[in-house]
Amino acid sequence: xxxxxxxxxxxxxxxxxxxxxxxxxxxxxxxxxxxxxxxxxxxxxxxxxxxxxxxxxxxxxxxxxxxxxxxxxxxxxxxxxxxxxxxxx
Numbered sequence: 258x259x260x261x262x263x264x265x266x267x268x269x270x271x272x273x274x275x276x277x278x279x280x281x282x283x284x285x286x287x288x289x290x291x292x293x294x295x296x297x298x299x300x301x302x303x304x305x306x307x308x309x310x311x312x313x314x315x316x317x318x319x320x321x322x323x324x325x326x327x328x329x330x331x332x333x334x335x336x337x338x339x340x341x342x343x344x345x346x
Contacts, residue, residue: 266290267290271286271288271292271315272288272314272317273288273317273318283302284297
């Protein structure tokens, strides 16, 4: 639940580059208003540059800090693609 006194500035857009792949694609996280809430995206390098320019993004540096809550829902699509799913013991 969002508190009444919390304001989200939707004019601020954020990008955190995850990786630049050898095939020329850029994996990145895109956020509007709240850097903690993002969509994982993948674009060719030239399209990525145009996307960032047109949205006037703020670049976030370094890896995303992960919360240590132990919740199963805290994952990224990139992580799921590289790991096997857990099974019930």
